[in-house]
Amino acid sequence: xxxxxxxxxxxxxxxxxxxxxxxxxxxxxxxxxxxxxxxxxxxxxxxxxxxxxxxxxxxxxxxxxxxxxxxxxxxxxxxxxxxxxxxxxxxxxxxxxxxxxxxxxxxxxxxxxxxxxxxxxxxxxxxxxxxxxxxxxxxxxxxxxxxxxxxxxxxxxxxxxxxxxxxxxxxxxxxxxxxxxxxxxxxxxxxxxxxxxxxxxxxxxxxxxxxxxxxxxxxxxxxxxxxxxxxxxxxxxxxxxxxxxxxxxxxxxxxxxxxxxxxxxxxxxxxxxxxxxxxxxxxxxxxxxxxxxxxxxxxxxxxxxx
Amino acid sequence: xxxxxxxxxxxxxxxxxxxxxxxxxxxxxxxxxxxxxxxxxxxxxxxxxxxxxxxxxxxxxxxxxxxxxxxxxxxxxxxxxxxxxxxxxxxxxxxxxxxxxxxxxxxxxxxxxxxxxxxxxxxxxxxxxxxxxxxxxxxxxxxxxxxxxxxxxxxxxxxxxxxxxxxxxxxxxxxxxxxxxxxxxxxxxxxxxxxxxxxxxxxxxxxxxxxxxxxxxxxxxxxxxxxxxxxxxxxxxxxxxxxx
Numbered sequence: 051x052x053x054x055x056x057x058x059x060x061x062x063x064x065x066x067x068x069x070x071x072x073x074x075x076x077x078x079x080x081x082x083x084x085x086x087x088x089x090x091x092x093x094x095x096x097x098x099x100x101x102x103x104x105x106x107x108x109x110x111x112x113x114x115x116x117x118x119x120x121x122x123x124x125x126x127x128x129x130x131x132x133x134x135x136x137x138x139x140x141x142x143x144x145x146x147x148x149x150x151x152x153x154x155x156x157x158x159x160x161x162x163x164x165x166x167x168x169x170x171x172x173x174x175x176x177x178x179x180x181x182x183x184x185x186x187x188x189x190x191x192x193x194x195x196x197x198x199x200x201x202x203x204x205x206x207x208x209x210x211x212x213x214x215x216x217x218x219x220x221x222x223x224x225x226x227x228x229x230x231x232x233x234x235x236x237x238x239x240x241x242x243x244x245x246x247x248x249x250x251x252x253x254x255x256x257x258x259x260x261x262x263x264x265x266x267x268x269x270x271x272x273x274x275x276x277x278x279x280x281x282x283x284x285x286x287x288x289x290x291x292x293x294x295x296x297x298x299x300x301x302x303x304x305x306x307x308x309x310x311x312x313x314x315x316x317x318x319x320x321x322x323x324x325x326x327x328x329x330x331x332x333x334x335x336x337x338x339x340x341x342x343x344x345x346x347x348x349x350x351x352x353x354x355x356x
Numbered sequence: 357x358x359x360x361x362x363x364x365x366x367x368x369x370x371x372x373x374x375x376x377x378x379x380x381x382x383x384x385x386x387x388x389x390x391x392x393x394x395x396x397x398x399x400x401x402x403x404x405x406x407x408x409x410x411x412x413x414x415x416x417x418x419x420x421x422x423x424x425x426x427x428x429x430x431x432x433x434x435x436x437x438x439x440x441x442x443x444x445x446x447x448x449x450x451x452x453x454x455x456x457x458x459x460x461x462x463x464x465x466x467x468x469x470x471x472x473x474x475x476x477x478x479x480x481x482x483x484x485x486x487x488x489x490x491x492x493x494x495x496x497x498x499x500x501x502x503x504x505x506x507x508x509x510x511x512x513x514x515x516x517x518x519x520x521x522x523x524x525x526x527x528x529x530x531x532x533x534x535x536x537x538x539x540x541x542x543x544x545x546x547x548x549x550x551x552x553x554x555x556x557x558x559x560x561x562x563x564x565x566x567x568x569x570x571x572x573x574x575x576x577x578x579x580x581x582x583x584x585x586x587x588x589x590x591x592x593x594x595x596x597x598x599x600x
Contacts, residue, residue, distance in 0.1 A: 059600070061600050095439070098443040099442075099443060100439050100442055100443050100598060101598050101599065101600060102598065102599055119447075120445045120446075120447065123443060123444065123445040123446075124445045126443070128439075128440070128443045130436060130439045130440055130443070131436070131439075132436055134435055134436030134437045134439060134440055135437065135440070136366070136370070136435075136437055137435065138370055138373045138374055139366070139369075139370075139373070143366075143369070147362065147366050148444070150358075150362040151359060151362050151363070151444045151445070151446060152444070152445065153358070153445070179373075192440075195440070
């Protein structure tokens, strides 16, 4: 649904987005990760046709965003950063306005508004003006606007920013449900969201894609992935270092595999050593790797340099 | 076309859901009343005409019209709704025209609410209502020209105060270019051709024609081209923001 080729955006001499390419198909939920200022919002603004790219192409549903912007925009629902909406309007008036701009009239409009009101739990604030709403409701109002025409493509800039944990949970569930039938791109810097909602994640740093894969694949990039942590009575670092590099965690040891591909053998090896040496195991588990660590390792050096 | 109407409707509603509309209408009507009857010596003139009424409009609008137009784009940019609006399936020109039309209609309403002065002159005397009608047309076009300039300055900045001041300055220039004391000053050291060219850019020159009851195509074209130019410039400025 979304095809991005070599997208570049320069602001003066700064390359905010520098040669980004990826595709998103229907049924995919793409998490867009990166430190602040990495170019996430800029990329999304180019996908939605708000900003013209300096170079490269974006097409949505086969329509080039620059050449036939209206056809592309009809397919897109967009939740901008900070969920901007008109503060002086009531929720109902705002949704009616969005529906009308999307070409929905009469009974179709009513249906569409009712559908998103239900989906985003806005029933109780329908007649309130938006500036009197709490941040969570404001956010959901803007999300409702993005969903009003049941778009094939959904672009969301930090959809869970500023929400409380319950609301975050709701929004993630919503993204996962919607993601079965749509192509969704959302940006975030909360890594647990990637696990909770994405089928694929891209990490972008200083305008460039530095990692692209399923949450599992990204996790495997972690140094931690495949390591075995064991706490056992009688265990010594000396003995364990036969199997790989050992880290003393104080009361527990973590053994890193010599090679990522040997992770299963490492676990087996540890178990064999335990039975051979007669250690009394208190806890033992195999690490999946942490996204957090991958994210930091990929993007941190640059952040520090800046 | 429907998108234009949808946006215009929202914009008009926005005036009336905030105090802006009511404050503006009250102040506009109070000031027109004051200028016409007190400062304009409406009764002492002994004429059955609205010259005292229309004569003040270029100055009154100078302050009031930018107040109506300053929020049009500055507000959208400040609150981030510009992004929302321009990612809807709407062409930028549709949004620009829609917002302009909505504010122009609002100004038309304010102007229409001055109808008691027409009643007054008609009761007190026997005025030429054709001239009055031409006067209203001229006044409406004048308001449109100022408004288009305000649209443009509003698109330049996120700050409404800056938009207001810029707009007042540009509109003031549009008045002064044809204002008698200024043209008199110019004639001392510039050739008549230059003075005429400068004066031709003034709204006052063209506005005065309407007040004499003359509806000349050239004056129409002047006002409409000021509006067209300013809205076109608005489009370019907004495209510039999006390009970053």
